[in-house]
Amino acid sequence: MTSKRIASYLTSILSSLALLAMTTSVMGSEHASDSPEPQHGIAMHGEPKYPSGFPHFDYVNPEAPKGGALKMAVVANGFDSFNPFDIRGVAAAGISTYLYDTLLVSSDDEPFSAYGLIAESLETPKDRSYVTFNLRENARFHDGEPITAEDVKFSFEILTSKGHPFFRNYYADVAKVTVESPQRIRFDFRPTMNRELPLILGQMPILPAHYWQSREFGDNGLTPPLGSGPYRIGDFEAGRSIIYERVDDYWAKDLGVRKGRFNFDQIRYDYYTDDTVALEAFKAGNFDFRVETSAKNWATAYTGSKFDEGTIVAEAIEHHRPTGMQGFAFNTRREVFSDPRVREALAYGFDFEWANKNLFYGQYTRTDSYFENSDLASSGLPQGRELEILEPYRDQLGGDVFTEEYQAPETEGQKGLRENLRSALELLRSAGYAIQDGKLVNKSTGEPLAFEILLFQKSFERVVLPFKNNLAKLGIDVSVRLVDSNQYVQRVREFDFDMITQVLPQSDSPGNEQREYWHSANVDAVGSRNYMGVSDQVVDDLVNKVIQAPDREELVQRVRALDRVLLHGHYVIPHWHLAKDRVAYWNHLQRPEMTPKNGIDLDNWWVRP
Structure with a gap:
């Protein structure tokens, strides 16, 4: 830490202590006379x-x-x-x-x-x-x-x-x-x-x-625990299936927050190791409901007499919730990804337009925000209140935060893949890399630029392999490793990866959970959702500001500022989003006429009598 930073840090601590003393005094006098009324909701x-x-x-x-x-x-x-x-x-x-x-x-x-x-x-x-x-x-x-x-x-x-x-x-x-x-x-x-x-x-x-009281919290394994909710565990087969049985005398069944919900007598989950097998099992009637995440499947697999006759219903149901961010996530704890210029350069190797046309049947829109599909997403250049929030950090942030709108690289029009790879090479050279014997190497260490993409969904290989091939044209060696879901979960929990494909969901009211994603306190916390290893004082400050937003208008501006700084940090290569839920279900299931802004919720559905 530099002496300038130490001085700034000490000043911040002294200011906080002064504010704490003043706040404590104010709170003490306020609470003496403050008797808030009970309220049913908030x-x-x-x-x-x-x-x-x-x-x-x-x-x-x-x-x-x-x-x-x-x-x-x-x-x-x-x-x-x-x-x-x-x-x-x-x-x-x-x-x-x-x-x-x-x-x-x-x-x-x-x-x-x-x-x-x-x-x-x-x-x-x-x-x-x-x-x-x-x-x-x-x-x-x-x-x-x-x-x-x-x-x-x-x-x-x-x-x-x-x-x-x-x-x-x-x-x-x-x-x-x-x-x-x-x-x-x-x-x-x-x-x-x-x-x-x-x-x-x-x-x-x-x-x-x-x-x-008489059990160890982490050692219960597959002993059904005691709960209080609308269902209890019934039959199960370890690792393969589980059945939940509705509690007939559920204590909350007549409350307004529970009325019309949890209508099935039984809910059964069966486990499949392959999604293609699961899709065929669905069409054979082995289960009732499916959310489709594959554009190819949605375009080609939901056909036949059962769909034509309405025995199976396939619907793309619009929602208005933030879609969050899905992308190739860099583990910046790895030396190979420690330089943001390298991360920015690699984004030029992902050709979304080609993938959308050739793999996804044109169904998706490119993602340009961590808070996509909401008023929380940043856009254009910072101005007004958002600019005021960012201004104190101008010296710590790169100038492009204030002068360049973030936009994921594209290949439409005159900006073809070849032009993008040229841009990538310029950035990599500025970061100290050069091509030697057909390989991109670090001029200082002689180490080649190489990394591994960790996957657990085989269907994602068709997205990853063209990306790998594009980077190979720059002399970058990318390997792809496919592991089972349990091993994947464990490796991600321990940050044992170079790059993964990750979804970072968001709500319409971001708050304390933002610490899990971005705060430096969670860089080494096993199991945290700071997958990318974000560790930046400006981001920490903006996260705290988001949590402390006094009203909706200020929340929106603070989230936009956080979004903009994260985008310019190049922690992910953005993928795509869809503001619809693609679902298919057998027609004995029925759903309410109204779909809320957050989208469908199966717990509101029921079986046709």
Whole structure:
């Protein structure tokens, strides 16, 4: 660290201490007289859409019949755990959704609002410096034991101490947990303007303290755990299939947040190791519903009499949620990718236009933002409030952040692949590389520019291999390694890769989860979602600003600033996106007439009587 940076850092600490002292004083006097009213729900910004006592969400069918079975497929190498909250092992599909209830439930037709489930109401002051949850007296685990504040406290402590590292990051700003009564618990927060904390604490799965008292949290393996949600585990075959059975006397079935949902008597997941086999199994009637991720399959495989007659329905259903970022993700912990000029150069080797035309039947649009398909995406050059946010970092950021609009390289028009490869070579030469004997080598070390792309989906080879061939024209040696899904998960958790194809999903209300993706504190945290190894003080600051955004308008501008800095960091080579869900299902399934902005949710569907 330079002396200039040290001085700046010390100044920042002193300023923070002064602000902390002042904030503590203000908070102390405010809380003495602050008695917030209980509320049934809470919005991240503004007011929640649904009033107290609302009968059901607008996008469900409250008269949906209960019954029947839903058969699903998972393309993976099986599962070996019923604990989705532990970093070890691979959890069975559906566990966290169906077994465990949360304090609050988010709606699918608002940016980010949450309503009471286990918590009948919550209390939080205007500055959201703490939150108190009032639990429903009739909330029960499947064994009939009541859900109490002690269970909530236990869940927080076990998840943040022994659970996946995600929870420690997500709830890092919680300073104190106080059980005030069996049905009342309070969370006090560190001095921060983190307005999201009451909502994300509401997302916490509540585990039964009495069940885990005599068990080791990470060693339960395939012993069905005790939950409180709409389903419990029924039959299962280790690694191959699992059945969830609807709880007939589910304690929350008549609440507005649950009405019209979880209608199937059984939900079954069968595991397939090959997606082609899974597709044929679907068309043969071995399972009921499929989300299609392959453009080729969508264009060619969903044909025949069953589709013509309507026995199987294939629909591309529009949604309005952020599509996030999918791309080739660089592991910048690797020396070969430590220079952003190298990362930028390699992007010129990916010919999206060719792939879209020849592989994807023209179905996709190129992605140019980590927050694509939303008002959070940056565009053009920074101006107005976004420019004000970025201005203090001008000396730390490259000039192109302020003077050049980010745009992924394209090959349409006059910009053909040959021209792009020339641009790539110029960048690589500026980064110290030269061609020797047909290979691109680092002039200082003599090391060739070579790396491995790690995959677990064989279908993705048709995307990767043309990219590999294009880079070979520059003398770059790219190898492609295909591994099974379990090995892939483990290697990604430990950042044991050079490059992967990765999806970085986003919500319409980014907040604390951004730490997981970008903050330098998670560069070496095994299991974190900072796949690319982003470690940048400006990014850290912008992440904190996003978390502390006081209102929606400011959130949008701060996210755009973060998006722009990340794009100019060249941490990924962007792929493509589609603002539709491509789904196919057998016609005994029915869905509500209204599709919310977040897209389809099978838990709102039912079986035709």
